[in-house]
Amino acid sequence: MIEFAVCLPVFLLITMGTIETCRMIYLRQSLKIAAYECARLAVVPGITPADLQDQCDVILLGRNIKNYALNCTPSDPSSLDYGEMFVSTVDAPASENALLSTWIYGSASVSESVSIMIEY
Template sequence: MRHVRGRVSRRRGAATVELSICLPLFITILFGSIEASNLIYLRESLCLASYEAARQAVSLDASKKDIEKRAKQLLSSRGIDNPTITFSPDDTTNASGGEPVTVTVSVPASSQTLLPKVIYGQRTITAQTSFVKE
């Protein structure tokens, strides 16, 4: 019986060593998955904002300021701040029928992530949508 107790205590030590080796790996995978999901959510939010802004730019005689306001409103409701919104052509109200109108929405990846800014550096997440002016 004494021999069995010794075996259990040695096994308990092995489990501690296994946990100390595997736990950092599991935590890294967990945070990596969370960060990847966060970037996918960011990209999809930018796609939605560029789509809505481009749709408004071609179907209504909305000013550039109104279109930017709509895109920023969508992004701020999703927790995304300080996007860069560009238009091509620059003045969408003067675009002629049949001319493509492109809206590009971008945001620095480092401003929207949980990881330190050093990891992403100057990378920018961008979404672009084009419609033909009616």
């Protein structure tokens, strides 16, 4: 019983740390996928900023990511010419997307961005 009482908190700490680390990896990957899909969509003719936001919503709401923000440079992809770069950035607060404890991350934010060149 003594060994169990001593080892259980250590095993729980390792387990909770692993779960939280995996959640942050999941968050980063989800943001990267959303940024990529928005950048890929931005090169299609006739796409509006609302279409990009809808694409981001579909991906991130489906993955249960909270309080994210999509930022595009330039904000309207239809203004780009051949050879110009489009950058989509997706940000989300780490503490609001953590599974276990929000005090670990404080006010930290996770951000992912993708750049793509207009080809036509």
